[in-house]
Each structure stands twice: as structure tokens, then as C-alpha cells.
Amino acid sequence: MTPGNGHICPVCGYDDLQEAPYDRDGNPSYEICRCCGYEFGYDDGSERVGFVEYRTKWVAGGATWFKETARPSDWNLQSQLERIGVRL
Secondary structure (H helix, E strand, C coil): CCCCCCECCCCCCCCCECCCCECCCCCECCCECCCCCCECCHHHHHCCCCHHHHHHHHHHCCCCCCCHHHCCCCCCHHHHHHCCCCCC
């Protein structure tokens, strides 16, 4: 798996977020993860969906990429989840 150069998504372990999901004061970036589709500040704010709940539904639904063109050719779900300490 080719490593990213960005911030890590705490939901799915994607490592190429353009911004940190939250700044030092806890303010969300409102960035949408190109892998799982979680929007920091919306999904956990307005929608009140936490990381574990969202991840569980995303994986159960087939772990489909939100932006398929961003998916690396050597992508491996388990390797990505291990970045955030999650094992299937």
C-alpha cells in the first residue's frame, strides 16, 4: 500500500486527508474523507454519528470508496484500519 502524505482519518485509517480532522481547539475541518466519506463536523455534529458506528456501517456495506478515483491500486482494508488500531 502506498503511504499517503496527509492526515489520518480516525474512522477508516485513510492517510491522505488534506487537513487534520480537528484543530487544537476541537474545531472540525469539514473535510470529507475520500475513502469512507465521513465529514468531520457534519457526521459527528449535525448527524451525531460517531466514528465506530460510521466505520461499522461502512465496513458492513462493503467498505466502498467515497471517491473511487482516489483508491490506490494496492489498497488493503485491513492494513488501512490497522493505522488506527482496528482489526477485523
